[in-house]
Amino acid sequence: MEFSPTLRQDSDVPLYRQLFEQMAAKIRSGSWPRGERLPATRELAGQLGLNRTTISAAYELLESGGLITGQVGRGSFVTGEPAGSAGVDWSGLLERAEGGKAVYPAAGGRAGISFAMSRPSRALFPLDEFRASCAAVLTRSDLADILQLGSPSGYEPLRKYLMEEARRQGAAAPGDDLLITNGCQQALDLIGRVLLRPGDTVAVEEPIYTGLKSLLSGMGAQLVGIPVGADGMEVGQLERVLERERPRFLVVTSNFQNPTGATLPLSARRALLDAAHAAGVPVIENDAYGELRYHGDALPSLKQLDEHGGTVLLRSFSKVSFPGLRVGWALGPRPLMDRLRHAKESADLHTDQLSQAVLLDFAESGRLEAHRARVLKAGAERLEATLESCSRYLPAGTRWTRPQGGMNVWVKLPEPLDASELLGRAQKEGVAYLPGRYFAVSRLDPGSLRLSFAGLTPEQIREGLAILGRVFRGAVESGTENYEPAPAMV
Amino acid sequence: MEFSPTLRQDSDVPLYRQLFEQMAAKIRSGSWPRGERLPATRELAGQLGLNRTTISAAYELLESGGLITGQVGRGSFVTGEPAGSAGVDWSGLLERAEGGKAVYPAAGGRAGISFAMSRPSRALFPLDEFRASCAAVLTRSDLADILQLGSPSGYEPLRKYLMEEARRQGAAAPGDDLLITNGCQQALDLIGRVLLRPGDTVAVEEPIYTGLKSLLSGMGAQLVGIPVGADGMEVGQLERVLERERPRFLVVTSNFQNPTGATLPLSARRALLDAAHAAGVPVIENDAYGELRYHGDALPSLKQLDEHGGTVLLRSFSKVSFPGLRVGWALGPRPLMDRLRHAKESADLHTDQLSQAVLLDFAESGRLEAHRARVLKAGAERLEATLESCSRYLPAGTRWTRPQGGMNVWVKLPEPLDASELLGRAQKEGVAYLPGRYFAVSRLDPGSLRLSFAGLTPEQIREGLAILGRVFRGAVESGTENYEPAPAMV
Numbered sequence: 001m002e003f004s005p006t007l008r009q010d011s012d013v014p015l016y017r018q019l020f021e022q023m024a025a026k027i028r029s030g031s032w033p034r035g036e037r038l039p040a041t042r043e044l045a046g047q048l049g050l051n052r053t054t055i056s057a058a059y060e061l062l063e064s065g066g067l068i069t070g071q072v073g074r075g076s077f078v079t080g081e082p083a084g085s086a087g088v089d090w091s092g093l094l095e096r097a098e099g100g101k102a103v104y105p106a107a108g109g110r111a112g113i114s115f116a117m118s119r120p121s122r123a124l125f126p127l128d129e130f131r132a133s134c135a136a137v138l139t140r141s142d143l144a145d146i147l148q149l150g151s152p153s154g155y156e157p158l159r160k161y162l163m164e165e166a167r168r169q170g171a172a173a174p175g176d177d178l179l180i181t182n183g184c185q186q187a188l189d190l191i192g193r194v195l196l197r198p199g200d201t202v203a204v205e206e207p208i209y210t211g212l213k214s215l216l217s218g219m220g221a222q223l224v225g226i227p228v229g230a231d232g233m234e235v236g237q238l239e240r241v242l243e244r245e246r247p248r249f250l251v252v253t254s255n256f257q258n259p260t261g262a263t264l265p266l267s268a269r270r271a272l273l274d275a276a277h278a279a280g281v282p283v284i285e286n287d288a289y290g291e292l293r294y295h296g297d298a299l300p301s302l303k304q305l306d307e308h309g310g311t312v313l314l315r316s317f318s319k320v321s322f323p324g325l326r327v328g329w330a331l332g333p334r335p336l337m338d339r340l341r342h343a344k345e346s347a348d349l350h351t352d353q354l355s356q357a358v359l360l361d362f363a364e365s366g367r368l369e370a371h372r373a374r375v376l377k378a379g380a381e382r383l384e385a386t387l388e389s390c391s392r393y394l395p396a397g398t399r400w401t402r403p404q405g406g407m408n409v410w411v412k413l414p415e416p417l418d419a420s421e422l423l424g425r426a427q428k429e430g431v432a433y434l435p436g437r438y439f440a441v442s443r444l445d446p447g448s449l450r451l452s453f454a455g456l457t458p459e460q461i462r463e464g465l466a467i468l469g470r471v472f473r474g475a476v477e478s479g480t481e482n483y484e485p486a487p488a489m490v
Numbered sequence: 491m492e493f494s495p496t497l498r499q500d501s502d503v504p505l506y507r508q509l510f511e512q513m514a515a516k517i518r519s520g521s522w523p524r525g526e527r528l529p530a531t532r533e534l535a536g537q538l539g540l541n542r543t544t545i546s547a548a549y550e551l552l553e554s555g556g557l558i559t560g561q562v563g564r565g566s567f568v569t570g571e572p573a574g575s576a577g578v579d580w581s582g583l584l585e586r587a588e589g590g591k592a593v594y595p596a597a598g599g600r601a602g603i604s605f606a607m608s609r610p611s612r613a614l615f616p617l618d619e620f621r622a623s624c625a626a627v628l629t630r631s632d633l634a635d636i637l638q639l640g641s642p643s644g645y646e647p648l649r650k651y652l653m654e655e656a657r658r659q660g661a662a663a664p665g666d667d668l669l670i671t672n673g674c675q676q677a678l679d680l681i682g683r684v685l686l687r688p689g690d691t692v693a694v695e696e697p698i699y700t701g702l703k704s705l706l707s708g709m710g711a712q713l714v715g716i717p718v719g720a721d722g723m724e725v726g727q728l729e730r731v732l733e734r735e736r737p738r739f740l741v742v743t744s745n746f747q748n749p750t751g752a753t754l755p756l757s758a759r760r761a762l763l764d765a766a767h768a769a770g771v772p773v774i775e776n777d778a779y780g781e782l783r784y785h786g787d788a789l790p791s792l793k794q795l796d797e798h799g800g801t802v803l804l805r806s807f808s809k810v811s812f813p814g815l816r817v818g819w820a821l822g823p824r825p826l827m828d829r830l831r832h833a834k835e836s837a838d839l840h841t842d843q844l845s846q847a848v849l850l851d852f853a854e855s856g857r858l859e860a861h862r863a864r865v866l867k868a869g870a871e872r873l874e875a876t877l878e879s880c881s882r883y884l885p886a887g888t889r890w891t892r893p894q895g896g897m898n899v900w901v902k903l904p905e906p907l908d909a910s911e912l913l914g915r916a917q918k919e920g921v922a923y924l925p926g927r928y929f930a931v932s933r934l935d936p937g938s939l940r941l942s943f944a945g946l947t948p949e950q951i952r953e954g955l956a957i958l959g960r961v962f963r964g965a966v967e968s969g970t971e972n973y974e975p976a977p978a979m980v
Contacts (some may be wrong), residue, residue: 013641028824066664087767088800090825093685093738119639130637131628138621147620147812149609151503174556182672182838189837195583198688215836248583277577310578322637324843334518335580346705347679348672352842353814 008106016057027067038076109430113464116432118407118452133361146353152345154180155356171303177337180351182326184288187314192219194339200248207439209258225441232264235271242279249282256289256406259439259450283311291320293405294380309333325355385458393469395476407454413447425471431464498596506547517557528566599920603954606922608897608942623851636843642835644670645846661793667827670841672816674778677804680833682709690738697929699748715931722754725761732769739772746779746896749929749940773801781810783895784870799823815845875948883959885966897944903937915961921954
């Protein structure tokens, strides 16, 4: 019985559950046929370098799910998926092909350093300040209103706060409205629901944030990727695409794009707006990372620069504070916002009000700004450690972006290195990253990979990049013949 | 300048904002043309019976939105929507017809009693118990994990708790999985996204919950309504529809259906499952109200009775605890649940984790059960007051359902009374309800209306129904000639 699971130590899903899911998949796919004997827990624990209780917990889940059965003194056997779905043919109903979700690569080995997740550092969460904001909410006189069914527009005090902030910043035009969403992801989803018709084309960045790619593809949109260079989206290319393809809308990340870290310079912002205006194409400005600028001066957002009401700005509390609380917002012209609000009401009535109230207090009390200052300081150090270590450890001929903020650096290894193929070796050495193919729209650069640095300490970053450098330089020296392919990850 | 706004005193949206929105609509629609002079705040305040500061706040919003301009000593004038949306033709892009959302009727007058909202009583929220559960969460050792990006499946400790509860109840089959959603509404939305293809037919109840009607219609589904009688969906009709229409799926509320309050008897549950199984049609069991049984014995859910894996069960914390916290779940066969989880990840990554953790503590600590006991006691009294008052006050020939739980009673007035037309009179007397047309799929019974009693005290219920009885009896006596139509509400 072959079994080499891909386990993520840093995942929110416990190891026993990851193990269970991958075993269950083996059984359901028929790789482990009915009657097959599973290894003893002690044996598998030794083989995978895991605690025996982890294995037992996974076996228990398999057993309670009816996938295996234990026989005293004989061991555990595969019983297979329980029979009896005669009536509803689920696989027939669900036939529409949908690529499986990316399973993020785990950092194995001793180092256990993962550059794979673009998320803030758990260690920097200001728990006491968070508790103080919760305490403040719990004494609010409108606590019962927070717990009662609310408005699809959002918790009104938060909406008002964000709208006033947007007015002060000159981001809100007179005809604008603001809608609270479950993070930027839901705002993108609602925009797709409201604007997309079957077969529509959407202009996006190449490489693109994976969550946007799977969202738009899942809605049946045709994606056209506009290459992103060190200075963000190539506006000349965009102009040609706008003219030729007449996309339904354009999604662009103005600051510290995921995955490249690139930021659009001011002149490109203006040129992009002119091109979109001339083509009559709406601009969806995804600005999840804009608050995380470690160096240099902030640029005005596309929304601030747009004098023609063609831009929708998406922002969120997730990257700068707590992504487990799903609160973001969309700001744009009222006719669109009215429709987004209706779509929001159909989707889930409204965003959770407890978190909206807590984040409002976190912001109003000044705790968000104080936390942001700490995040910016740590981010600057982490970014610096990343760029320095790239320069010190990566093989000659490697190129990488030099962002001034955000969470990601984009690396291009010299030919003929293949970041997907090398991931297996890196994981054996205890370091993980996401290869470029996760982010490709139509052009795959096999040497590309994303380093998400925000969740790691400078020490981990240096150690991780030293290891990656060794793995990549080793591949340069040994040629490309002896690649071991990485375990399947899609 | 004509202006008679529909204002909801019981709304979460402040009065000044309701006022602002309705004035802005007048300006945007052109009913109030550019240059028109607005009444002075004092004058309008007197006219509408509102505080002058409310009017001023609404005017301020209009002014900051650029819709009106104030001139010292002359008053405020309509400036109209700011010009300049040359590039993006939003109204063209948004051309797809979508009926506006229902604006819930307000209870005006002195009584101010609204039977319009199917939601729990704000006054019964156990704020101290809620605070205690928040405090417990804030001392959890995994607090930082709660704040970090989580899993699309849901917060694992809550998922495990709900899965174990479902196993104990015999609701979870061996091949089942459970997904946390933002309430039942999002579960319905995800199911639609995953299962529906353009032009598909869906079998639903007639009358139907409005949120489900607008969701499915918005997705382009053709709805076929199966009449709901005092004993729930008419299964004989369902059988014919399943055979003739081959719907993509069936959505059914097993307990205390919204709007009728009807519950499917055991024999009908079995017959429904047999019919769906024979037709190979999945059953979506919406059980948002099942926990709110005030009398009689609980019946096994369709999910518990289904031996063939064709049913998905949707439940939620909203109706029995706090609807402002958006946490529900779906339980069903794993192939479907895998797809729902992918759809969930695209929609908003995952459900808010703070509320998931708080509700888990609320349940595990026994506070939910204690709260439910109080809600059941209050609900029984309110239901009794409703049924008694219907019997005492409504005109001869009126019929109504006699639910054993939930939040709603369905009333049919004797012909030729029209519940939509009479709403205006009722509102003038200070009482609101939702006429049957909000819930119609294809068959409109003009005499029908929904009374949502859970949010009102027995005293309010008696007073409200006494007034309604007077209005309805008055209409019977005076004939139907003198109806004043209610203000537009759609």
